[in-house]
Amino acid sequence: MADLEAFFHEDSFPETCTESENKAKEFVKYHEDTGIPVALVTSGGTKVPLEGNTVRYIDNFSIGTRGAVSAEFFLQHGYAVIFLYRCRSLEPFTRHLQNLHLLDILEVNSNEHDRNSSVVVKSDYCPQVLNVLKTYQDVKKKRQLLMLEFNTLGEYLYLLKACSIALSPLGNRALLYLAAAVSDFYIPKDKMPEHKIQSSDGPLQLSLEVVPKMLTPLVMEWVPNAFVISFKLETDPSLLISKSKQALDRYHHQVVIGNLLDTRKREVVSVTKDQENWIRLTDKELSLGVEIESKIVSEIVQKHRTFCSHD
Amino acid sequence: MADLEAFFHEDSFPETCTESENKAKEFVKYHEDTGIPVALVTSGGTKVPLEGNTVRYIDNFSIGTRGAVSAEFFLQHGYAVIFLYRCRSLEPFTRHLQNLHLLDILEVNSNEHDRNSSVVVKSDYCPQVLNVLKTYQDVKKKRQLLMLEFNTLGEYLYLLKACSIALSPLGNRALLYLAAAVSDFYIPKDKMPEHKIQSSDGPLQLSLEVVPKMLTPLVMEWVPNAFVISFKLETDPSLLISKSKQALDRYHHQVVIGNLLDTRKREVVSVTKDQENWIRLTDKELSLGVEIESKIVSEIVQKHRTFCSHD
Numbered sequence: 162m163a164d165l166e167a168f169f170h171e172d173s174f175p176e177t178c179t180e181s182e183n184k185a186k187e188f189v190k191y192h193e194d195t196g197i198p199v200a201l202v203t204s205g206g207t208k209v210p211l212e213g214n215t216v217r218y219i220d221n222f223s224i225g226t227r228g229a230v231s232a233e234f235f236l237q238h239g240y241a242v243i244f245l246y247r248c249r250s251l252e253p254f255t256r257h258l259q260n261l262h263l264l265d266i267l268e269v270n271s272n273e274h275d276r277n278s279s280v281v282v283k284s285d286y287c288p289q290v291l292n293v294l295k296t297y298q299d300v301k302k303k304r305q306l307l308m309l310e311f312n313t314l315g316e317y318l319y320l321l322k323a324c325s326i327a328l329s330p331l332g333n334r335a336l337l338y339l340a341a342a343v344s345d346f347y348i349p350k351d352k353m354p355e356h357k358i359q360s361s362d363g364p365l366q367l368s369l370e371v372v373p374k375m376l377t378p379l380v381m382e383w384v385p386n387a388f389v390i391s392f393k394l395e396t397d398p399s400l401l402i403s404k405s406k407q408a409l410d411r412y413h414h415q416v417v418i419g420n421l422l423d424t425r426k427r428e429v430v431s432v433t434k435d436q437e438n439w440i441r442l443t444d445k446e447l448s449l450g451v452e453i454e455s456k457i458v459s460e461i462v463q464k465h466r467t468f469c470s471h472d
Numbered sequence: 473m474a475d476l477e478a479f480f481h482e483d484s485f486p487e488t489c490t491e492s493e494n495k496a497k498e499f500v501k502y503h504e505d506t507g508i509p510v511a512l513v514t515s516g517g518t519k520v521p522l523e524g525n526t527v528r529y530i531d532n533f534s535i536g537t538r539g540a541v542s543a544e545f546f547l548q549h550g551y552a553v554i555f556l557y558r559c560r561s562l563e564p565f566t567r568h569l570q571n572l573h574l575l576d577i578l579e580v581n582s583n584e585h586d587r588n589s590s591v592v593v594k595s596d597y598c599p600q601v602l603n604v605l606k607t608y609q610d611v612k613k614k615r616q617l618l619m620l621e622f623n624t625l626g627e628y629l630y631l632l633k634a635c636s637i638a639l640s641p642l643g644n645r646a647l648l649y650l651a652a653a654v655s656d657f658y659i660p661k662d663k664m665p666e667h668k669i670q671s672s673d674g675p676l677q678l679s680l681e682v683v684p685k686m687l688t689p690l691v692m693e694w695v696p697n698a699f700v701i702s703f704k705l706e707t708d709p710s711l712l713i714s715k716s717k718q719a720l721d722r723y724h725h726q727v728v729i730g731n732l733l734d735t736r737k738r739e740v741v742s743v744t745k746d747q748e749n750w751i752r753l754t755d756k757e758l759s760l761g762v763e764i765e766s767k768i769v770s771e772i773v774q775k776h777r778t779f780c781s782h783d
Contacts, residue, residue: 211530212707217655219522220531224560249535249560255574263566263574264608267593267601280601282578282591290578290591297575344528345671356708360656365680371671396523396667 164373165318174319181309182323185243188307189327192241197305198334198465200240201324203341204228205247207314211367212354218313219369223342225250227392227425227454231338232306234458240336241305243328245320247341248310254297258290266290314344318375325383333469335387337379338461342394347372376412388465389414396422405432416464418457426453431460475684476629485630492620493634496554499618500638503552509645509776511551512635514652515539516558518625522678523665529624530680534653536561538703538736538765542649543617545769551647552616554635556628558652559621565608569601577601625655629686636694644780646698648690649772653705658683687723699776700725707733716743727775729768737764742771 192199205225208218229251232244236253244253251259258266266286271278282290300306309324311317321339328335346369358365380389391414393405398421405419409432420429428441440456503510516536519529540562543555547564555564562570569577577597582589593601611617620635622628632650639646657680669676691700702725704716709732716730720743731740739752751767 208531217530217532219528220519221528258574263569264605267605269602269605269609270592278598278602279595280593280598280605281581284590287589287591291580291589294575294578294580294591298580345669346676356706358656360682364682365657365678367676367678367680369676369678371675 165375165378169315169319169322174316177310178316178319178323181320182327184307184309185320185324185327188241188243188304189331191304193330195241198240198336199243199328199331200232200235200336200338201243201245201328202228202232202235202338203245203317203321204232205250206342207247207317207344208312209314209344209347209369210353211348212356212358217358219344219346221342221344223247223250225252225341226256228338228340229253229256230452230454231340231458234455235336235338235462236300236305238458238462240462242307243324244306244308245317245324245341246308246310247317248312252308253306254293254300257293261286261289314347314372317341317343321375321379322383325379325387328387329384332386333388335384336461336465337384337387337389339376339389339391342392343372343375345372346370374412376408376414380412380414388416388468390416390418390461393417393419394422394425395419402430402432402437405430409434415468416461429453429457431457433464476686476689480626480630480633485627488621489627489630489634492631493638495618495620496631496635496638499552499554499615500642502615504641506552509551509647510554510639510642511543511546511647511649512554512556512639513539513543513546513649514556514628514632515543516561517653518558518628518655519623520625520655520658520680521664522659523667523669528669530655530657532653532655534558534561536652537567539649539651540564540567541763541765542651542769545766546647546649546773547611547616549769549773551773553618554639555617555619556631556635556652557619557621558628559623563619564617565604565611568604572597572600625658625683628652628654632686632690633694636690636698639698640695643697644699646695647772647776648695648698648700650687650700650702653703654683656683657681685723687719687725691723691725699779701727701729701772704728704730705733705736706730712741713743713748716741720745726779727772740764740768742768744775 206221206223208220211217225246228246232242232253235242266283267280268283269278270281309320311320348369376391391408393408395401395404401419401421405417408417417432418429419432427447428439431438431440442451442453517532517534519531522528536557539557543553543564546553577593578591579594580589581592620631622631659680687702702719704719706712706715712730712732716728719728728743729740730743738758739750742749742751751771753762753764
């Protein structure tokens with residue numbers, strides 16, 4: 162924990178971070194009155210700079226599918242959602258249009274009765290766009306969704322702390338769904354070269370330190386009464402359950418969702434103090450395009466209700 | 473060079489790479505007849521995997537502004553452009569709408585005379601969208617632009633080689649503008665751990681090898697008669713010119729554009745065998761939103777014409 166504080170002090174944060182912090186406070190304040198539960202969904206990978214004047218960084222594979230899809234299902238279940246996501250990773254709603262090239266779906270509509278031409282979505286794409294647009298506008302009207310961006314590991318940790326503290330007045334109505342793929346390693350500022358590493362110097366030796374775990378202060382201090390779900394991604398199946406249990410034992414939060422890189426879109430395991438529950442899609446569900454996040458979120462919402470009723 | 477061949481053999485490439493290779497061949501074949509010059513513009517960073525089942529990779533800061541903007545100016549100068557870009561980095565034309573949230577600029581237009589509702593761009597955004605859309609449609613109609621995506625360093629090198637060889641029949645009409653920020657270091661497959669590196673094992677030691685330089689075979693073998701421009705990005709001003717000259721001496725291509733991380737949007741230096749020419753934006757140009765790529769591309773097009781006329 163002392164480590165994590167040192168991490169906050171050694172980094173400097175862009176102004177957008179404090180703007181985002183204020184938006185989170187306002188959003189939570191608004192939903193203190195609506196009475197609906199509020200989920201913080203984190204999503205996407207984190208960048209870890211390798212140089213002071215950063216040209217290179219370590220990143221991870223995440224484009225944020227898990228987080229973006231889950232956010233939509235939390236909204237469907239009536240939650241307000243703070244979506245804390247890595248800049249340029251997938252976003253709820255727009256992700257459905259991701260495979261379309263914006264300029265290919267638009268056309269100029271020159272109206273003979275009107276001197277101004279307008280731009281319309283080509284009729285072929287209308288049903289798809291219309292569907293997403295209506296849901297998005299509905300969510301926006303209800304002020305159900307707040308989107309906050311981060312880039313680096315430092316910005317992520319700063320905003321995670323800020324959002325957690327903002328959520329704490331909601332007590333057990335707050336839910337944290339930590340789906341972002343946070344880097345485990347970083348190079349401390351004082352050990353970073355100032356300038357771009359030169360390839361003419363030959364092979365590169367990098368020494369990275371372990372990122373301090375933020376789940377301890379998050380659960381113990383920042384938002385002690387919330388319902389907290391973390392994620393464990395592994396590539397080795399033999400480690401999945403043991404690593405998930407280890408995380409629960411260490412941080413004393415409520416759920417770990419374990420998943421393997423290769424199979425993460427069709428099965429995950431939900432691990433709590435008392436049970437391990439595999440959540441799977443059948444072949445038929447897969448072929449119909451059912452998203453496993455619909456089942457994960459349903460299970461989490463159910464567990465959150467039980468958690469609130471026992472409190 | 474032997475190194476680079478080994479690199480190609482040790483990597484495996486997705487099917488999309490051969491599809492892209494075929495598209496490049498067709499595109500060049502089409503433009504052999506149109507007679508216009510063809511530019512290959514590379515753009516964005518390259519991912520370098522750190523693990524066999526990749527969770528982590530080394531990346532660099534580039535979002536591909538230089539490449540995307542330059543591609544537009546080459547099109548304006550009448551070039552056909554193969555835009556070889558990192559997946560999810562900036563694209564020509566759509567980049568102008570990047571700051572807009574797609575679902576915020578659209579609205580449902582329910583027509584009382586028509587049972588089907590349509591989706592239109594809100595009138596506030598129409599002029600901006602219309603402008604980009606018309607240019608894009610014009611370029612598309614003339615088959616002036618081919619966009620090809622890559623992700624990893626391996627995919628980039630594969631496609632760079634494929635596109636270069638495809639362009640070689642055009643002789644000096646082909647121009648290569650290598651603005652992608654290619655990683656200098658990588659971990660060879662046989663030295664990569666199979667599974668995700670565990671943070672519980674403590675600090676991480678990484679040993680990266682220098683990526684074989686592809687400019688030597690590119691200039692000497694793949695596309696020997698083309699006009700080739702490479703980029704040199706540094707953070708230390710004292711190294712910029714010497715590094716740029718070194719590159720020219722080593723690879724025997726035509727131009728190095730040198731730029732510093734901090735000032736790259738307002739000044740670059742164009743280095744050739746005979747001269748160094750600083751290209752700068754005045755404060756007034758900066759405030760008017762002039763993009764430095766307009767000047768870089770003008771200069772390059774001029775040099776390319778001279779190059780062709782001397783051949």
